[in-house]
Amino acid sequence: MTEAVTQMFFGGWQGIFHAAVIGGLAYVGFxxxxxxxxxxxxxxxSAASLVMTTALxxxxxxxxxxxxxxxxxxxxxxxxxMALQTAFIWAxxxxxxxxxxxxxxxxxxxxxxxxFERIMRQNGLTRADIYAAMRESGLTNExxxxxxxxxxxxxxxxxxxxxxxxxSALRHVQDFPPTGLSTETDPFSQLPHR
Amino acid sequence: VQIRELxxxxxxxxxxxxxxxxxxxxxxxxxLRFFGKKMLLTTSAGSFAMTVALGNALATAxxxxxxxxxxxxxxxxxxxxxxxxxFKLTSRSKWLEGMTRSxxxxxxxxxxxxxxxxxxxxxxxDDIYATIRQYGYPELxxxxxxxxxxxxxxxxIPHSxxxxxxxxxxxxxxxxx
Numbered sequence: 001m002t003e004a005v006t007q008m009f010f011g012g013w014q015g016i017f018h019a020a021v022i023g024g025l026a027y028v029g030f031x032x033x034x035x036x037x038x039x040x041x042x043x044x045x046s047a048a049s050l051v052m053t054t055a056l057x058x059x060x061x062x063x064x065x066x067x068x069x070x071x072x073x074x075x076x077x078x079x080x081x082m083a084l085q086t087a088f089i090w091a092x093x094x095x096x097x098x099x100x101x102x103x104x105x106x107x108x109x110x111x112x113x114x115x116f117e118r119i120m121r122q123n124g125l126t127r128a129d130i131y132a133a134m135r136e137s138g139l140t141n142e143x144x145x146x147x148x149x150x151x152x153x154x155x156x157x158x159x160x161x162x163x164x165x166x167x168s169a170l171r172h173v174q175d176f177p178p179t180g181l182s183t184e185t186d187p188f189s190q191l192p193h194r
Numbered sequence: 195v196q197i198r199e200l201x202x203x204x205x206x207x208x209x210x211x212x213x214x215x216x217x218x219x220x221x222x223x224x225x226l227r228f229f230g231k232k233m234l235l236t237t238s239a240g241s242f243a244m245t246v247a248l249g250n251a252l253a254t255a256x257x258x259x260x261x262x263x264x265x266x267x268x269x270x271x272x273x274x275x276x277x278x279x280x281f282k283l284t285s286r287s288k289w290l291e292g293m294t295r296s297x298x299x300x301x302x303x304x305x306x307x308x309x310x311x312x313x314x315x316x317x318x319x320d321d322i323y324a325t326i327r328q329y330g331y332p333e334l335x336x337x338x339x340x341x342x343x344x345x346x347x348x349x350x351i352p353h354s355x356x357x358x359x360x361x362x363x364x365x366x367x368x369x370x371x
Contacts, residue, residue: 007210007259007260007262008209008210008213008214008262008263009262009263009264010262010263010264010265011260011261011262011264011265015260015261015262015264015265015268016264016265016268018265019265019266019268019269019272020268020272023268023269023272023273024272024276027272027273027276027277028276030243031280034243038315038316039315039342039343039344039345039346040315040316040317040346041346042243042345042346042347043317043321043346043347043348044346044347045320045321045324045325045348046320046321053243053246053346054246056243056246057243057244057245057246057247057249057250058246058247058250060243060244060246060247060250060273061246061247061248061249061250061251061253061254061269062250062254064247064251064269064272064273065251065254065255065258065261065265065266065269066254066258066261067260086316089316089318090316092318093316093318099318099320103320106324106327137330139330146332147332149327151324151327151328152320152324153324155328157324157327157328157330158330159327159330159331159332160330160331160332161332162332162333164333166332166333166335167332167333168332168333168334168335169323169326169327169331169332169333169334169337170327170332171323172319172320172323173327
């Protein structure tokens with residue numbers, strides 16, 4: 001029992017050495033790799049990139065604390081994740097098919113007072129989730145909200161109601177403009193960016 | 195027996211989780227107070243990963259019986275000490291600053307994507323539009339600029355009526371050259 005208690009506080013000098021020296025070198029290696037691959041590695045705008053960024057942080061923690069992971073293994077892991085991320089970015093910039101595979105397009109779940117129940121059900125979203133997104137953006141009055149979008153990275157974003165009726169920031173969103181739009185003007189007819 | 199093991203191993207593991215996670219948490223908070231909140235600053239490269247690493251180390255320490263409090267403390271302290279050294283060095287050396295914070299770049303300006311900057315920074319149009327929506331803008335005309343920060347985050351600056359963007363001046367000058 002006493003041994004178990006000691007273990008709780010101190011698992012041997014080897015572990016301390018690993019955390020201090022290997023952990024330190026891993027951190028330096030991580031910074032160098034990050035510089036080499038670029039800050040695009042830390043982007044979080046799609047589900048894939050968000051997971052990758054989290055994996056990098058989690059990997060750093062594991063190298064520091066888990067004794068059986070060596071420095072070279074850990075750095076190879078970082079390099080692998082970053083290389084994959086770079087390959088994904090490159091591939092989705094060059095092939096629309098690949099892009100669709102990696103980045104589920106954003107979808108419209110709410111527009112001008114209308115909830116799109118079918119899409120919400122498909123994605124397991126409730127009205128409570130959508131109201132939460134509105135509150136998070138500081139939009140307490142439903143009339144201030146133009147649209148709510150379910151983004152590629154799993155976030156819900158509430159967009160302010162456009163005074164001009166133009167929603168050019170939504171042009172890549174699926175199901176936009178919604179059929180039977182209540183606003184009189186066709187949002188797309190006014191787009192300079194078409 | 196195996197199923198029993200999956201559900202419940204033994205009291206010592208449980209005790210480890212309870213005691214070590216509580217103490218590690220106290221240590222983490224104490225170290226954060228000591229090194230300062232800049233440890234959690236997410237405006238430079240690597241610091242977001244650093245924040246995740248600290249949280250994850252706490253989880254690993256809580257669940258892995260072979261990791262004691264001393265190792266966890268050393269791990270936390272090593273990460274924070276290096277981060278601290280890095281901060282100190284980057285505030286003194288321009289070269290190191292360039293190494294650790296790749297400069298911020300404008301990728302969208304007054305309604306137009308900037309393809310050259312986007313290609314260099316590897317930002318896709320979808321990233322830019324998603325961020326503009328995240329800031330709640332319905333119309334691209336209301337956006338002055340989108341900046342790809344050195345932390346890997348995109349930030350959105352509202353359109354300025356007089357066409358002046360004091361926070362962007364240095365970057366825009368660079369982009370024109």
